[in-house]
Amino acid sequence: MIASSDFQGWARVNQARVETALQKLLPAAHLAPARLHEAMRYAVLGGGKRVRPLLAYAAGELTGGGGERVSAAAAAVELIHAYSLVHDDLPCMDDDVLRRGKPTVHVQYDEATALLVGDSLQSLAFHALAQMPPASEAPGAERIGDRARQLEMVELLAQASGSRGMAGGQAIDLASVGKTLELPELEFMHIHKTGALIRAAVLLGAYCGENLNRAECDTLDHFAKNIGLAFQVVDDVLDAEASTATLGKTAGKDAQHNKPTYVSILGVTRAKHLAEELHSNAQQALRPFGAKALRLKQLADFVVQREF
Numbered sequence: 001m002i003a004s005s006d007f008q009g010w011a012r013v014n015q016a017r018v019e020t021a022l023q024k025l026l027p028a029a030h031l032a033p034a035r036l037h038e039a040m041r042y043a044v045l046g047g048g049k050r051v052r053p054l055l056a057y058a059a060g061e062l063t064g065g066g067g068e069r070v071s072a073a074a075a076a077v078e079l080i081h082a083y084s085l086v087h088d089d090l091p092c093m094d095d096d097v098l099r100r101g102k103p104t105v106h107v108q109y110d111e112a113t114a115l116l117v118g119d120s121l122q123s124l125a126f127h128a129l130a131q132m133p134p135a136s137e138a139p140g141a142e143r144i145g146d147r148a149r150q151l152e153m154v155e156l157l158a159q160a161s162g163s164r165g166m167a168g169g170q171a172i173d174l175a176s177v178g179k180t181l182e183l184p185e186l187e188f189m190h191i192h193k194t195g196a197l198i199r200a201a202v203l204l205g206a207y208c209g210e211n212l213n214r215a216e217c218d219t220l221d222h223f224a225k226n227i228g229l230a231f232q233v234v235d236d237v238l239d240a241e242a243s244t245a246t247l248g249k250t251a252g253k254d255a256q257h258n259k260p261t262y263v264s265i266l267g268v269t270r271a272k273h274l275a276e277e278l279h280s281n282a283q284q285a286l287r288p289f290g291a292k293a294l295r296l297k298q299l300a301d302f303v304v305q306r307e308f
Ligand code: GRG
Pocket: 047, 048, 049, 050, 051, 081, 083, 084, 085, 087, 088, 100, 166, 167, 170, 193, 194, 232, 235, 308
C-alpha cells in the first residue's frame, strides 16, 4: 500500500517541473510589451492545483515517456487552461474578481490586457508543442516519427480547446444561464467545457511515451472522459458547499447566476454519488495497466476527494 504522502511528494515534484517549464516558456516581464508579459506571468505562475499537468505527467509515466517532452505537453495544457480562466473571469463572461486567491487579471490590470493575456497564452501553448524536443537525439526516421506525433498532439490540443471542445462548451454554458437543462444536455456541455481539456492532458502525456495499441488507447480515453466529468461534478458540489477562502475563487456563483449544474439538477447527495460512479468507472478503466497506472489512479482519487 502506497502512503498518500508518497502521492503528495510525487505531485510536488511534478508541480515544480511544470512551473519550471512555464517559467521558461513565458516571456520575461521586462521584455516589451512589458505590461502584457507581466500580466501573462501573473495569470499563470505560482497558483492553481496543476491537475492537468499532473495528469499529463502521470499518463507519461504510464507509457514510459519522461523528460522535457512531457513537460512541454503539461505546460501546453496548463497554458490553455490559464487562458480559459482569464477569459472566463471577464465581465462579458462570468465577471469575477477573484481567482487562485488573488484579483483576476482584468481587475489587477485591465480588460483589454486580460483579453490579450488569454490570446497570448493560447498561442504560447501551441508554441510549446511546436518546439517540443525530439524523443531521441538519433537522426533520421525516429525524428520524423517524433514530428508526426507532434502534429497529432497539436491537432488534439486544437480540437480540445476550440469550438468543438472547451470554447464550444463555454458557448453552451453562456447560452444556458437561466434555463433548465436535462441531465444529458448538462453532460454534453461539460464533456466539452471541462472534460475535453482534461482528456487532452491525459492523451498528450501518453503520447510522450511508447505507442499504446488501439484497445489501450480506448481504455485510457475512457478513463480520461470519466475523470474529466467527475472533475466537473465535484466542482459543482464545491461551488455549492465550500467557502470562497478555501476555493480561492468566489463560491456560490452558479446558484447566484442561475446556472444549471449537477447540484441544481440532482441535488448535492445525488451529485456526490454521480462523482463516485464516474470515479469508479475511471479506476476500472485503469486496471489493465496495472502498477504503471499508479499515479493516474491516485490523481483520480484526488479529483473526487479534493476540497478546493
Ligand atoms: C473562456 C474559452 C473559455 C472557456 C472557459 C474552463 C472554463 C471555460 C471556465 C472556467 C469556469 C469553471 C469554474 C469551470 C469549471 C471547471 C474548472 C475548469 C475549474 C477550474 O479548474 P481548476 O479547479 O483550477 O483546476 P486551478 O486554479 O486549480 O487551476
